[in-house]
Amino acid sequence: MLTVFGRCNSSNSAKVFWLLDELGQDYRLVPTGRGFGPTDTPEFLAMNPFGKVPVVRDGDTVVWESNAVLRYLAGRQPTLLWPQETGARSRVDGWMDWASISFTPVMTRLRKARAAGKTEDADLPAVKAAVAALDSWLADHRFLAGDQLSLADITAAPSVHRWFLLPESGAEFPHLRAYAQRLGTNPHYQRHIRDALS
Ligand SMILES: N[C@@H](CCC(=O)N[C@@H](CS)C(=O)NCC(=O)O)C(=O)O
Structure with a gap:
């Protein structure tokens, strides 16, 4: 087990x-x-x-x-969440690395700063740049690495969710919002991601 x-x-x-x-x-x-x-x-x-x-x-x-x-x-098992073909797999891996190295750290710091009541927003420009890039990518893609859910989306989901908890998420970035709503229809996302905020 x-x-x-x-x-x-x-x-x-x-x-x-x-x-x-x-x-x-x-x-x-x-x-x-x-x-x-x-x-x-x-x-x-x-x-x-x-x-x-x-x-x-x-x-x-x-x-x-x-x-x-x-x-x-x-x-451990064949799954389209992490394709076997090396080109397709590298697209998933690239998004996973980007999410964990470039997006999550700035998003986490910004969220913690806000929670601590800090007014200085050193990480906001980097977060907004990441979010804007995501938004334009998602204008033409249903999920990060293609047409279906993959490990890339599972990796990025907590930070995407956290972005939409911030007041400045507003009406900007409609493609990212539609993507977040798409993720939000997944019952496993609902069960695990929404409340995992620490
Ligand atoms: N880069 C690591 C980060 C691991 C990490 O920081 N985990 C947090 C929870 S999200 C943790 O263990 N915090 C200390 C604790 O819960 O005792 C990973 O992706 O696994």
């Missing part, structure tokens, strides 16, 4: 829970992370030396870093 160490309110864990549901994969959840269970025990640090969730254990194999976990899980 696959074991997942994570917490339901963590966006990086939520990505993994969403994929597991898409794949119809059973798992045992060990609630772990801030407010749920310790990550500083020798046992946990032996799995992930950085003491972060999510972590997945599959027999003797331990995987950490949420995108690595997504790829590991999608690689």
